[in-house]
Amino acid sequence: MKIAVLSGKGGTGKTLLSVNMAVIGENTTYIDCDVEEPNGHLFLKPKEVIKEKVAVKIPVVDMGLCNGCQKCVEFCKFNALAYINNKLMVFDNICHSCGGCVLVCPEKALTEKDKIIGEVQKGVSQGINVLSGILNIGEASGIPIIDKLLGEEPKNSQKTIIDCPPGSACIVMESIKDADYCVLIAEPTVFGVHNLSMVYELVKLFNKPHSVILNKCLDGKNPAEEFCIENNIKILDKIPFDSELGTLNSNALIAARESPKYKKMFSEIFKKIIEEAQHEAAVNP
Amino acid sequence: MKIAIPVNDKSLENGVCQSFGRAPYFLIHDIESKENTFLNNSAALSRGGAGVKAAQMIADNEVDALLTPRCGDNAAGILKVAKIKLYKTEGDSIEDNIKAFNEGKLSPLMDIHPGLHDHGGR
Missing domain, CATH: 3.40.50.300 (P-loop containing nucleotide triphosphate hydrolases)
Structure with a gap:
């Protein structure tokens, strides 16, 4: 109980x-x-x-694959991604680990890595x-x-x-x-x-x-x-x-x-x- | 050359907004043509990461400098990569700040706050 x-x-x-x-x-x-x-x-x-x-998952970008479409930036409700000067920036401290950006990326440029958040x-x-x-x-x-x-x-x-x-x-x-x-x-x-x-x-x-x-x-x-x-x-x-x-x-x-x-x-x-x-x-x- | 200022209203009368990320509007002012454009800040009502989204918007509008009373570290990181210079506004008047900027009297914004995500930067 x-x-x-x-x-x-x-x-x-x-x-x-x-x-x-x-x-x-x-x-x-x-x-x-x-x-x-x-x-x-x-x-x-x-x-x-x-x-x-x-640990939780946070996105990592492979800039060799990223075509700058910004679908991930538009998708993220927490605004944890920005695309500036042809470069995708990830803000770990506001990412909620939903994994959505990885799913919406048409180029498969995003993968995930572990980030320890506590114990x-x-x-x-x-x-x-x-x-x-x-x-x-x-x-x-x-x-x-x-x-x-x-x-x-x-x-x-x-x-x-x-x-x-x-x-x-x-x-x-x-x-x-x-x-x-x-x-x-x-x-x-x-x-x-x-x-x-x-x-x-x-x-x-x-x-x-x-x-x-x-x-x-x-x-x-x-x-x-x-x-x-x-x-x-x-x-x-x-x-x-x-x-x-x-x-x-x-x-x-x-x-x-x-x-x-x-x-x-x-x-x-x-x-x-x-x-x-x-x-x-x-x-x- | 274009500059951006977070403002309380779509006018020059109602002053500089005390928040960058959650300002309701941005004034984009063209120094050469003196043309003013007001942008709705779609980041203002974000659940989180308003500074990131607002900075993305400022960068997408290809401004050269941002005049603001304050700025958080995530937004400042984006503006740095976008090579947008940050200046600290003085007082509430939009027109006085534009004038001060043109005369080279505004100081660079140095005190970047740790952000208001994490519920007040604890």
């Missing part, structure tokens, strides 16, 4: 919830898909880490499989790394927690596309609601069963809670605004490993999520 944890904005508690769920479940796998700034490994501190580079790291943290992806600074897209990461999930993993990137862009879509259940975590701010609404639209679009966990709850008005009630979204649980929890987390400690109180709290949350996910799987297989 694959559980994806996502939120519109950063800092709402995706990694907090994900790493705590990972240590509570048995035989779990934690996958950090936030490849632009992975931080789950700071909490889980995996050992026996194996690193593997991830995946696999390790173990007290029985938990920990997978992290790291995108090199300046690269166009982390999708090839997420694709590789999700393909590396161990076959014997009973429960996999996918810690998604913030936002609702392509990298988030890639992260949740095979998830069985999506947990949206939200904070009680107006900005938080705006971003929650974007991921809510996304999980609906992908037809994923989902519910919301409200984090950093204070007494009084909670705009995120109001949004859920208005839109009839299930609120699975609430995590209070708690400086002890915040302190543990800011010291890169996993609360459920440090204190029975938080172990209990996250166990209850995890149990509810699993029950919901199993229920959804049974009702809408």
